[in-house]
Amino acid sequence: MSEAPSHPARALASPALVLCRQCAEYVFAGTTICPHCGGDAREIGPRYRDGNYAAIEALKAIERIESTLKRRSG
């Protein structure tokens, strides 16, 4: 078995999706009109509110920021 190379592999990350705040299906960040339900993807509706998705998505966003900062500092 030979020596390891000095150049590590690199990749791109998946584009981020968020939940439509009406139907809770995934849409691209920044979407205004949901392509799935036709509603305002930014306006919180019952399904999104009752599922506590706002809190869960906020925690995921924090996790993403932490991961980015850790990578920059490491």
Place this chain on the structure above:
Amino acid sequence: MGEIELREGPRRRVSLADQLDCVPVYVVWELTLACNLKCVHCGSRAGRPRAGELTTAECIEVVRQLAELGTREISIIGGEAFIRKDWLTIIRAIRDHGIDCTMQTGGYKLSATMIETAVDAGLQGLGVSIDGLEPLHDRLRGVRGSYAQALRVLADCRRIGLSASVNTQITSTVIPQLAEVMDVIIAAGAKYWQVQLTVAMGNAVDNDDVLLQPYELATLMPLLARLHEAGRERDLVLLPGNNVGYFGPYDVLWRGPDRGHYPGCPAGQNVIGLEADGSLKGCPSLATHRYSAGNVRDKSIAEMWAEHPTLRFNRERGLDDLWGFCRSCYYAPVCRGGCTWTADSLFGRRGNNPYCHYRVLKLAERGVRERIAKIEDAPMQSFATGRFALIEEPIPNGQAAA
């Protein structure tokens, strides 16, 4: 979902940094192709050992290299991994290098004593295959008594205190039994249930009647959603395998948002597959002749991981590989055709995956559905693929998409 429920994930969960730095977080390692079952859907056509399987010393060197690359979990599989005489030595080496170790098994002839010694060696989790209720499971697994043994292994794990999950192949015949299968595995003490669609590879091409038709996702996915919700009430988490998806109305139930949405196939970006003779791929199940990056006996894993084109295809997230429906799909930049193995095995080409709920629903809006039909058999080799045609047809009267 009424309460906020954030689950602490396994160490193999992939972070953004893992994606960008291309860390091979999770490795699935076929320790041997020897197997004591004769599964009619086996993609690797397991049974006899491969010629030239790695020696114990070579296996330990593989573990050392993977640890250097940042691997956090190795799942040992077969064939049947425990048929190798040195399986405990390899488990111990994995743990000694700071890597989590789990094993996937059919459970046939895996005694309680063997499980205890594996736990002593460092095994942290066991995935047991259950493909239906007893008659169906024994028929699919090719050995009478294999169902009873799988359940006995789950009971042994519970008694010993080893975390046990259940893996179920979704074949054309199991769907009506899934609710009862769930009852059985909850009673047996399983906490996690991973389901995966049977893929058209190896023995499953020979026995293509076991394959689900893509349009059957219209009924399967609502059923899985119901089972997922019912399972949570009973302390069982139903998890979708990489080829169950994608997006659609139920994805948020089992993939997100706390787990993150489906990011596309991780093969070659955060996953490595190893065959028992040292062949290295981006996923354990991909066709060897199209996706092997070489052999660990000839090159370092780091060298292959950094450079080899058969490992790099998912990393730049390009859309050039996509074709058919997937090419123009709303989710194309994220999903990129879903599971590479599923599409590539059907058509000899990745990038167009008819086993997609979102796709099934979009096609149904036009009153059409897709089915597959075999046009070429698979050679009698491990991880061999045949060829299938994809046929679009009107949805028969009275059969609406769910």
